[in-house]
Amino acid sequence: MVNEVRESWKVSARRTCFALKVGRSLYAYKARRDDQAALKKRIKEITETRVRYGYRRVHVLLRREGWAVNPKRIYRLYKEMDLQLRNKVPKRRVKARLRDDPTVATCVNQTWAMDFVHDQLATGRKLRILTVVDTFSRFSQVINPRFSYRGEDVVQALERICSEVGYPKAIQVDQGSEFISRDLDLWAYQKDVILDFSRPGKPTDNAFIESFNGKFRVECLNLHWFMSLDDARAKMEAWRRDYNEVRPHSAIGHRTPIELMKCSGDAVSA
Template identity: 30%
Template sequence: MPKKYPLEFKKQAIRRYEKGESIPALCQELHISQSTFYHWRNQYRSIQTSAHTYTPAEFDALVRRLQKAEHKLSIIQLSGYLSKVPLQDKLATLEHFHNEMSDLYSVHELCEALDVSRGTFYNHIFRRADRSKYESEKAQLMLKVKQIFDDSEQRYGADKIRTVLAESGLRISAKRVLSIMQELGLHSIRTDAKKVYKNQMRKKQNLLHRKFTTNHPNQVWVSDITYFKIKNAWVYLCAIIDLFSRKVVGYRVSRAASTRLVTTTFRNAYAERGYPQSLTFHSDRGGQYISAAFSKLLQQYNVKHSFSASGTPLDNAVAETFFATFKKEEAYRREYTSERHFRKSVDEYIRFYNEVRPHQTLKYKTPQAFEVTYQGSYIEKPCSYNDAGV
């Protein structure tokens, strides 16, 4: 008959494991099998997020709530109920949320949730405003100029916008269009755009020069984005890795390879790691990483940004190798049935990668154990990467 262990005994064993003690050593000391210990770990381990620490039961409850919310959203979409709600009722609701909760929800999110075009909503706002006739006409004109400018992907200047307006029957001077653009802070592509671009690229220096060695955690992080196709739809995985321990310190899955994917992944990792100082962040020159929003975020935290040379994946070999390993050991071995299935697979693999999988460059320690050893006042010789395996 299997031996029964007290609940407190199991939890104490898991707490010791979370503090850095290895599973083989604990199993030998406590006279239990490793399979038993892994079963306990799945039951009692702490699940840490950037905002809270959950027990497995609490985390499962959170997942059930998320699934329930997703089902409710699917029901609303399938019912067609939103199409039956009068437009004026939708606009009134949007205006209330926009006035009271603009810090929580963007106009794009609000309009998408209630299936109303942004142009219709802006027109509603402008009509409701108490303006003089001139101000009302100007507001409408500003909206049209902004829409034409955005539709051209910020390419058109005043003359081309004036031409598009004239084709729609609205004739105004290029001078007035230019004045509106200046008031809205819109700047079209400059004639010296190539020169400006080259100067910007020249400033984006490679601070690593393929020297993937650091002396302590949170000294250099590397990052990249990969993609995977699930049932004819692409999903994107952004990961951030600490060079010292090869630990994945942040990751996020998204349906879009957007700047928001990168900024959110970095914010969460930065908070999770205790807002480290003197940090260098290395990436390729993808649009998400060279964006103004991400550059501003790194400047805000005084983080140095290092860049790989264009078309040179070896400059970011650690991140590239992690994704190759993830696909070889996990993704290519699965037949994903949904995005949720893929997300769960990523979660489980990264936990395995950080806590269970030994790394050759870490003298066959796990990233988690390598950091714990360092924090325990015994500083291991820094790991070195030679453009080969992890």
Template identity: 35%
Template sequence: MGQKRHKPEEIVAKLREVDVLVSQGRSVAEAVRSIGVTQFTYYRWRKERAIVRHRSEDNGKCGLKTDQVKRLKDLEKENERLRKAVSDLTLEKLILREAAFGKLLSPARRRRCIDHTRQKFQVSERFACRVLGQHRSTQRKVPRGRADEAALTADIIALATQYGRYGYRRITALLREAGWTVNARRVERIWRREGLKVPRKQPRKGRLWLNDGSCIRLRPERPNHVWSCDFVESRTHDGRKLRVLNVIDEFTRECLAIRIDRKLNSTAVIDVLTDLFILRAVPGHVRSDNGPEFIAKAVRDWIDAVGAKTAFIEPASPCENGYCESFNSKLRDELLNGEIFYSLAEARVVIQAWRVHYNTARPHSSLGYRPPAPEAIRWPSKRNGSPPQLAQALAPRPIMH
């Protein structure tokens, strides 16, 4: 058997794992053995990543991380494809090949294809209709459906979500039992229009039950004892989604990091936690919900490898992650609901400025209306003792029932 070829994101994750282990006091040789490669391979990876980082700095950007390495390769392939398309095809041929490949038999399909073409290539409606053979009046005419079409579609989607292995015929029988007078052909038409399909292969899912990760059962006792992670979603002015990853220290209530991007996955979670582990040491537990970004095997194995423990809350129980949910509500109420972000860069600047204000200036009611930053409040080393100079500044610990 040949040697395993590591993906770029796996290489960067292993390099960052070695950085964390070295920062904890281990030697480079021990840290390299823990990731399962030779020292020659490790230093070769470091050299290649240094070349990529140097090229990025020449362009005025910071060093690349895991998702950025993968994105760079994707952009190189995309640029090569676009250069070939621009040199060989005219705009009309490009539209016919990308947006109207094959036959578009129905006006509805042509209408969706023209909308996709206008959004992707930034062309006018007149030009797109002329290329794809759609009359402009047909394009502008809004189809009239039945009055109960929306309600029936919602019920079909709800039943398909609940019974994932049922086809449209069985869904039709359930609808009739629920009181709908509908035949299988109409259900099939809605079924195909909404893209519903019974998958051939059903993936197996592992459930994380009774992990004792509730903030009631696992209480923070000192700084860096329990950290919480959670996602918040918002949108920019153009309607595009914006994801925000928050990491807080439950004992000090400090917001340790906020990561803002269009898409955030398990790789982004590893990147954010890596920087925090190096700067602030490894915490005892990392609490989160059962989202796919947190329960991914790569994230759980990586957290265990650096010496921390995962604390997953019960499914559909956000109250068990109360500290982070409270922070998310403050972020949404005080910033996200009152700001219009015109770009991703503006959102990053404004949200990071709010994080600094939250840590250093905003009064926190559970801390005696003091800010949660460590330079503002220094916590006692003993659990039940408090120095005389901080006895009046700190409010009593809240009792959660």
């Protein structure tokens, strides 16, 4: 503001400061705040290994390491980096990711997304359909309909997939009963796979699988009657292969997932 007044009236800095009741020392002050990059990096490292630590415990650890910082600065950086603790996950969720991670997948098998879709046979009997997709290549690993699912059924399906295409580093899921089961948590712990849970009531946290399921419903489920479970499996598998091998995807340059995986040199198992 002082500079604006000076430019408009062409007066000295001294007279301008006097007219606006602003101290000349304040006008000449230059911020001396040092770069926070090193401190931010260390805070990030601590919260990645101690996932339930709030900013106060982080501050204690930093002071022990010799950082001359007060808790107010740690709190400001903690919020700026969006490290606030989210809602707690159930007990024994050893391989759960508890903080938001906006990192976008850059290779195949870095992040998968998994969910259930509901439909029914022509007789009216309900179906639950497990869908899994790779968020980088958009490759659909499996579409598996069953009349019911338990945690151990999900584990069996994942183990069958992983034996063909390899294990992912993380799987994005909601907090459905099958996904928070002890069976899936134990499997993830043994295979070193992170279960990345979306927040309750926030389907956009798992946007990739929501988009995939929308296409699956419009292009397959809404176009067919399923006479039996075997009929449903055959028709859904045919659609999955078309999705992987024929259907162009605008998000990956109008290529198919198979083409993208071949270009990146990854193994292909349709």
